[in-house]
Amino acid sequence: MKKIKNQNELLRVAISVGEKYALNRGYTGFSSTNSSKEKVESLYRLLVNDNMIQPLAEDSEDLASMKVKLVKWISKQLPENHPLLN
Template sequence: MKKNKNDAKLLKKALELGMAFAKKQGFDDLDKSVSSKDKVECIYRLLVQFKQITPLPEDKEDGPNMKHRLILWITRLLPPDHELLQ
């Protein structure tokens, strides 16, 4: 996995848009006590369920790979000239 200097910000943006997508699908907001790791997994599984992203193989489903998949998803949604993609 190639690291980008803006990966943390891209992940944060992916989680924000993922939560907005979840709300549009009728899901409640995640509680503030939910850890970042669990938020990543919840958003990842939701996006897989709604066929927004390709699922990882079962043996590769871990935190770093899920984060990377979310970062790839958000980079495809952002316009090419977005500041986080520079």
């Protein structure tokens, strides 16, 4: 799988924005003890449930693929001139 430019930084932004979205949806929030893996999986499942991203095939549902889905999702949400997209 080809790595997306600024993937790690975009993933951080996706998690931050995703957490705010989850709170607005009524999720009680992530605790400070939640790992990044747990956050990625929870946000991925929430966005799939809300039909905001296309679900992965069941046999390819792994952490790396979920991260890429979140990065692609946030890339579409950010303005075109955002520094992380250039």
